[in-house]
Amino acid sequence: MILLQSPSRFLLQVLLNRVQNIDKGVELDCHSVEFDDVRYHIQVATRYPQFMQLSMSLPTPPPETVFFGGLPFGAIEAVKATYGLIAQILDPPKDGYNLTMKLNFAKLPLDEDEQYDLLIKVASLREVVLGAPxxxxxxxxxxxxxxxxxxxxxxxxxxxxxxxxxxxxxxxxxxxxxxxxxxxxxxxxxxxxxxxxxxxxxxxxxxxxxxxxxxxxxxxxxxxxxxxxxxxxxxxxxxxxxxxxxxxxxxxxxxxxxxxxxxxxxxxxxxSRLKCISRAPKEGKKSGKHAKGRHQKTGKTTDLRASRTRAPTQFRSLVGRKVESIVFTSVEWSSAFIILKTNRYQFQGPDKIITKQVIMDIISYQSLQDKSQDAFAA
CATH class of the missing domain: 3.30.1460.20 (Yope Regulator; Chain: A,)
Known part of the structure; x- marks a missing residue:
């Protein structure tokens, strides 16, 4: 399990490169999107390399939320308290953005560790603004x-x-x-x-x-x-x-x-979804011999390795259907069925090989049962 990091890696890299090459008059104009909902616009002019203009666009708020001046309550105070003299809030912000700041790198601390810590905070602008209330x-x-x-x-x-x-x-x-x-x-x-x-x-x-x-x-x-x-x-x-x-x-x-x-x-x-898609074909390559099962009524031998390959397409058509049971009519699936109860999957079938090795592998049910690492554990 992963825990997402607060600083934007892209924004932090741009800040570090800018500070390390502050004497070089290089024009910069770039955009970045974080989590598909927060947009950044970074601008540096050749004539003023010690300044950077950073604009931020927030997710469109629903009607029930309250914004003040285009920002969540407490955001302005949080920005001032976090960045101090290094950041000047421009009013009004750049068109299409909720917040625009003018960063003055000349006012960064001289100590490298303190300087890096402050740049980390700038790269964590999303947390500072959206997390303010x-x-x-x-x-x-x-x-x-x-x-x-x-x-x-x-x-x-x-x-x-x-x-x-x-x-x-x-x-x-x-x-x-x-x-x-x-x-x-x-x-x-x-x-x-x-x-x-x-x-x-x-x-x-x-x-x-x-x-x-x-x-x-x-x-x-x-x-x-x-x-x-x-x-x-x-x-x-x-x-x-x-x-x-x-x-x-x-x-x-x-x-x-x-x-x-x-x-x-x-x-x-x-x-989990990616694992569902990628895991089934690999199962059939583990052994040179075909795993075989015999159909109860017809007695026909079925290649279970092939059924694993075909299974994802069959299963995807069933996802989300709220019915008591789903019966697979094809030869290799006729002895297995899925019972859905309150959106929790339970598997039953006379042939345990088909039930566990095929169906559970396809939807990667076991991966969903792995114990989560709680983000708030002390």
């Missing part, structure tokens, strides 16, 4: 208070036209993610992944991690949320954050992990 709420949780003038249900943008929700209290903050996926296969895999994520949290080694829950319908905490925000084809995932999860350095890790939770799930869903 979440950080405000969690900082108050650390002191066991609730931020003043804040709603009982707070909607924060994290994807284009999508939000997640906070329910702040003095002893905990409940965070609810409506999980949405455009592809039906991704939806099924994500549902299984999230349910296994909850199971993994129950292990003794993750007792310090926040409690988490998955439900197919909106939890009670979302009562009063607009109806358009409650459409989620992969269910709703809930974290309960307490004060011990945001103490000291844990605050930064918790903010980033929550902010990128959907991207974290999506990454592993795509990885």
């Amino acid at each position: 979440l950080r405000v709420v969690l900082k108050h949780l650390a002191s066991r208070t609730v931020a003043p003038d804040i709603d009982q249900l707070v909607a924060l943008v994290h994807r284009p036209k999508e939000s997640f929700f906070l329910v702040p209290e003095d002893d905990k903050v409940t965070v609810v993610f409506p999980m949405r996926f455009k592809d039906s296969v991704d939806t099924v895999l994500a549902t299984s992944f999230l349910q296994e994520f909850v199971e993994a949290r129950r292990s003794a080694s993750l007792n310090n991690a926040p409690p988490c829950f998955w439900s197919p319908s909106p939890p009670p905490e979302l009562e009063g949320a607009p109806s358009q925000a409650l459409s989620a084809n992969a269910g709703f995932f809930t974290f309960v954050i307490s004060a011990r999860h945001v103490e000291g350095r844990k605050l930064d890790r918790t903010v980033w992990s929550l902010l990128t939770f959907h991207a974290y799930v999506s990454y592993h869903v795509k990885g």
Whole structure:
């Protein structure tokens, strides 16, 4: 399992190259997209090599979120506190962007370690801006208070036209993610992944991690949320954050992990899907001999290695269908069938070889049962 890193690698590399070659008058004009929703525009003029103009475009906010001057609440204060004299916020920002900063490299610290740490923070602009309101709420949780003038249900943008929700209290903050996926296969895999994520949290080694829950319908905490925000084809995932999860350095890790939770799930869903596609053909190459099975009624011998190769196409047509059972009518599949219950796959069939070696290999079910490393474990 992977944990996504806060600094943009592309942005950090550009910053380091610019600082190392600040005496060279090289014009720079480049664009970058992060997580398919945040856009950067970097500009350096030949006449002023010590300055860099950095513009940032945020995901389009849904109606339930509140922006001030095109930014989440607390973002301006967070930028000023994080970057100090090195960054000047330009008002208005560049057309098509939510924030434009003018970076002055002449004001970087002389110490190389301090300089690098500050450039890391600049490359983490996404976390600073989008994570600002979440950080405000969690900082108050650390002191066991609730931020003043804040709603009982707070909607924060994290994807284009999508939000997640906070329910702040003095002893905990409940965070609810409506999980949405455009592809039906991704939806099924994500549902299984999230349910296994909850199971993994129950292990003794993750007792310090926040409690988490998955439900197919909106939890009670979302009562009063607009109806358009409650459409989620992969269910709703809930974290309960307490004060011990945001103490000291844990605050930064918790903010980033929550902010990128959907991207974290999506990454592993795509990885599981890729494994499903790539694994089946390899299985048939492990042995020079054909694995064979005999059909119960016809007695016809079937090449199971060939059936593995054909299986993904057959299976993809079945994903997402909510029926009691699906019967495979082709010769090599007639003795195996899948029963779907609450989107959890269970496998049955008289021939154990077909059931385990073929079907489970194809959808890589075992990979979905691997224990997740909780991002918030102490």
